[in-house]
Amino acid sequence: MPIGILGYGVYIPRYRIKGEEYARAWGSFAAAGVSEKSLPGYDEDVVTMAIEASHNALRRAQREGSELDAIYLATTSAPYEEKSAATTLAAALGAHEVRTADFGASTKAGTTALLAGLDRVRAEGPGPVLAVASDCPLAAPDSNLEHALGAGAAAFVLGEGDPVAVMEAAFSYARETLGERFRRQGEPYTRDLELRVTHFEEVLQTVIDGLLKRLGKTAADIDQVVLQQPDARRPVRGVAKFGFAREKMNLGHLVPLTGDTGAASTLLGLAAVLDQAQGSQRVVVASYGSGAGDALSLLTGEGLSARRGLAPTVADYLHNKSYVDYVTYLKLRRILSTAAG
Numbered sequence: 645m646p647i648g649i650l651g652y653g654v655y656i657p658r659y660r661i662k663g664e665e666y667a668r669a670w671g672s673f674a675a676a677g678v679s680e681k682s683l684p685g686y687d688e689d690v691v692t693m694a695i696e697a698s699h700n701a702l703r704r705a706q707r708e709g710s711e712l713d714a715i716y717l718a719t720t721s722a723p724y725e726e727k728s729a730a731t732t733l734a735a736a737l738g739a740h741e742v743r744t745a746d747f748g749a750s751t752k753a754g755t756t757a758l759l760a761g762l763d764r765v766r767a768e769g770p771g772p773v774l775a776v777a778s779d780c781p782l783a784a785p786d787s788n789l790e791h792a793l794g795a796g797a798a799a800f801v802l803g804e805g806d807p808v809a810v811m812e813a814a815f816s817y818a819r820e821t822l823g824e825r826f827r828r829q830g831e832p833y834t835r836d837l838e839l840r841v842t843h844f845e846e847v848l849q850t851v852i853d854g855l856l857k858r859l860g861k862t863a864a865d866i867d868q869v870v871l872q873q874p875d876a877r878r879p880v881r882g883v884a885k886f887g888f889a890r891e892k893m894n895l896g897h898l899v900p901l902t903g904d905t906g907a908a909s910t911l912l913g914l915a916a917v918l919d920q921a922q923g924s925q926r927v928v929v930a931s932y933g934s935g936a937g938d939a940l941s942l943l944t945g946e947g948l949s950a951r952r953g954l955a956p957t958v959a960d961y962l963h964n965k966s967y968v969d970y971v972t973y974l975k976l977r978r979i980l981s982t983a984a985g
Contacts, residue, residue: 645770645804645805646804646805646806646807646810647762647765647766647802647803647804647807647810647811648762648802648807648808648809648810648811648942648945649800649801649802649807649808649809649810649918649942650704650705650707650771650772650801650802650803650805650806650807650808651701651702651703651704651705651706651707651800651801651808651951651954652700652701652704652798652799652800652801652808652914652915652918653696653697653698653699653700653701653702653703653704653798653799653915653955653956654697654700654796654797654798654799654912654915654956654957654958654961655693655694655696655697655700655778655796655797655961656682656795656796656797656902656912656958656961656962657682657683657684657685657688657693657795657796658685658961658964658965658966659682659683659684659685659965659966659967659968659976660680660681660682660683660965660966660967660968661680661681661683661967661968661969661970661973662679662680662967663675663678663679663680663791665968665969665970665973666791666970668970669970670786673791674788674789674791674792675791675792675875675876675903675904676875676876676877676878677875677876677877677880677899677900678791678792678875678876678899678900678903678904679900679901680900680901680903680967681792681793681794681795681901681902681903681904682794682795682796682901682902682903682905682965683780683794683795683968683973683976683977684780684795684976684977685976686975686976686978688780688795689723689780690717690719690721690722690723690729690778690779690780690797691723691729691732691733691736691778693778693780693795693796693797694717694719694729694733694776694778694797694799695733695736695737696797697776697778697797697798697799698733698737698774698776698799699737699955700799700955700956701774701776701799701800701801701955702737702774702801703954703955704801704808704951704952704954704955705772705801705803705951706954707772707801708738709734709737709738709739710737710738710739710740711739711772712734712737712739712742712771712772712773712774712801713742713743713764713768713771713772713773714742714743714744714745714761714764714771714773714774715730715733715734715737715739715742715743715744715745715773715774715776716730716744716745716746716747716757716760716761716773716774716775716776717729717730717733717744717745717746717747717757717776717777717778718746718747718748718753718754718756718757718775718776718777718778718779718907718908719746719747719748719753719777719778719779719906719907719908720748720749720750720751720753720779720781720827720834720906720907721779721780721781721782721906722746722748725829725830728744728746729746730744730745730746731744733776737774739774743764745757745760747760747907748907749934750907750933750934750936751779751825751872751874751906751907751909751931751932751933751934752872752907752931752932752933752934752936752937752938753777753907753933754777754779754798754907754908754909754910754911754931755910755911755929755931755938755940756938757775757776757777758775758777758800758802758911758940759814759816759938759940760775761773761774761775761800761802762802762811764802765802765803765804769804770803770804770805771801771802771803771804772801772802772803773801773802773803774799774800774801774802775799775800775802776797776798776799776800777797777798777799777907777908777911777912778796778797778798778907778908779795779796779797779905779906779907779908779909780793780794780795780796780905780906781793781834781904781906782832782833782834782977782979783833783834783835784833784835785974785979787833787835788838789825789834789835789836790833792874792875792899792903792904793834793903793904793906794899794902794903794904794905795902795903795905796902796905796908796912797908797912798908798911798912798914798915800911806945806947807945808918808944808945808947808948808951809918809927809942809943809944809945809948810942810943810945811940811941811942812859812926812940812941812942812943813855813858813859813940813941814855814938814939814940814941815851815852815854815855815858815938815939815940816851816936816937816938816939817847817850817851817854817936817937818935818936818937819843819847819935819936820935821842821843821934821935822837823836823837823838824836824837824842824843824934824935825933825934826934842878843932843935844872844874844878844882844932845878845881845882845885847932847935847936847937848871848872848882848886848930848932848937848939849882849885849886850937851930851937851938851939852886852928852930852939854939855928855930855939855940855941859941861926861941862887863886863887863888865926866888866892866926866927866928866941867892867921867925867926867927868892868893868895868896868917868921868925868926868927868928869883869886869888869892869893869896869927869928869929869930870893870896870910870913870914870917870927870928870929870930871883871893871910871913871930871932872909872910872930872931872932872933872937873897873898873899873904873905873909873910873913874899874904874909875899875904876897876899876900879893879897879899880893880897895916895917895919895920895921896912896913896914896916896917897913898912898913898916898958898962901962902962907933909931910929910930910931911929912958913929914927914929914942915958916957916958916959918944918948918952919952919957919958919959921944921948922944922948922949923944923945923946923947923948923949924943924944924946925943925944926941926942926943926944927941927942927943927944928940928941928942929942
């Protein structure tokens with residue numbers, strides 16, 4: 645039986661802040677091409693967002709949480725340094741006879757969890773496995789890095805059966821990097837060394853070229869592309885450099901309205917593509933983080949359109965929003981709070 649995505653779901657918090665609020669507070673807004681971004685409510689975090697996205701994915705897959713064989717949760721902003729967020733998610737979904745694992749330390753963690761879930765189904769059959777990426781990274785309020793950071797979650801039920809998308813192939817690459825985004829143990833804020841050096845394009849070029857070679861395809865054979873979205877400028881520049889037509893990234897290009905959702909970035913983009921794609925379309929997803937990248941190719945199924953109405957779409961969440969000012973933003977992100985998160 646075919647192995648792939650049986651159902652998918654997302655969650656994007658309703659709170660938003662516009663770039664002009666940052667400009668009013670700091671005199672500028674450093675997130676290139678981002679007009680507004682999402683942020684969690686005071687009682688929301690990685691786990692609560694993951695729960696909402698997972699429920700939506702299970703609805704589309706027409707499965708129950710108790711049926712899950714494994715749950716993989718990816719994030720760079722887990723609420724605890726030592727306590728499994730995936731296990732808390734499992735309990736919330738009613739899954740107890742289940743393997744759990746947490747993936748993190750890189751914005752690439754979302755695709756890593758998805759690939760691990762598919763590998764689990766291939767190796768140990770038939771699933772279902774839940775792979776979730778949920779993130780709300782935070783940087784120091786006086787750093788340019790903080791301006792782009794948003795929040796959101798995407799979940800995928802993986803297994804054998806009648807998938808809405810089947811993975812064709814994947815390719816990964818890793819190299820050491822210095823000065824890019826990192827967070828030391830015990831530190832609350834993500835930061836970089838502001839060296840203005842990134843291996844974003846180099847690594848994505850490598851994984852995309854490797855994937856296309858493995859598939860025996862060219863960029864012209866790809867219908868939709870989703871790239872890592874740290875801001876709106878780099879993926880737009882990258883998609884042209886990699887040989888894809890600009891319009892092939894439109895469906896999954898969410899960063900202008902959500903900001904940089906970290907480990908959830910590419911999987912939220914994939915969900916947005918699945919919300920609108922037709923059957924038998926080839927989708928390439930390429931993630932980047934900490935000098936490493938994953939690229940994977942998915943072929944959509946003919947039953948995709950029948951599953952969409954079973955849960956809210958990305959567009960539904962984007963339209964359901966409430967704007968806040970900068971001071972309220974600081975309160976909701978607990979930047980003004982001295983209490984533990």
